[in-house]
Amino acid sequence: AQSVTQPDIHITVSEGASLELRCNYSYGATPYLFWYVQSPGQGLQLLLKYFSGDTLVQGIKGFEAEFKRSQSSFNLRKPSVHWSDAAEYFCAVGSNSGYALNFGKGTSLLVTP
C-alpha cells in the first residue's frame, strides 16, 4: 500500500532563511506526488505536483520540489522563507482508492523574525 512519511513534525526557520521539508513515500509504481499547504482554519491549497517528466517541479509562492526515485523522496524547498509561509505542509501520494490521496502527518512550519 502507498504511504507517505514526513519525518519532521515541527520546523522553525528564520525569515529569509532557506527551507527544506522532507517527504518519503512508499509506492510500487511511478507515483503521483503532491505538496499541499494548510493555513489555520483553512482547507488545503496545492503548492505543486509531480506526475512525470522533469524531476524538479516548480510551484506557487516560490516553492519547488525534487523527485528522487532512488531515495523515494519528494522534498519541498524554498530559498528564502517569508513570515506568511508559516503553516502546515502536507505531502501526499495518489492512492488506489478512487484516485484519492494518502497524506503524511504534516510538518508544521514556524517562521521567526
Next chain:
Amino acid sequence: EADIYQTPRYLVIGTGKKITLECSQTMGHDKMYWYQQDPGMELHLIHYSYGVNSTEKGDLSSESTVSRIRTEHFPLTLESARPSHTSQYLCASRLGGAETQYFGPGTRLLVL
C-alpha cells in the same frame, strides 16, 4: 482558485442529533471525496464517489453516510452525532485520474 464550497464552516451540536455537512463544486468534476482530519494529524479518506449514484467507503471506517444524486453535490450525513465524531471534515474533488485534487475550506464539527 478552486470552486468548491462547504457549509457550515463551524458546527457545535449535541449528542444524538442528525447533521448533514454540505459540499458543492462548480467545476464539473466527476470524482469527489470526504476526508477526516483530527488536529495535528494527517487526512484520512472516509468516502469517495466516481460520479452520480456512485459512493464508496474510504480507508478509515466512519459511521457517516454520503450520497451523490447530482454531479456538483456530495453531502455527508451523521444520523446520530457523538463526541467521537468531533473533527474537521474536508471535501475535495478532481476531474480525472491524473488531475489535481481541489479542497474545500472544511467543516469543523464539535459534538458535545
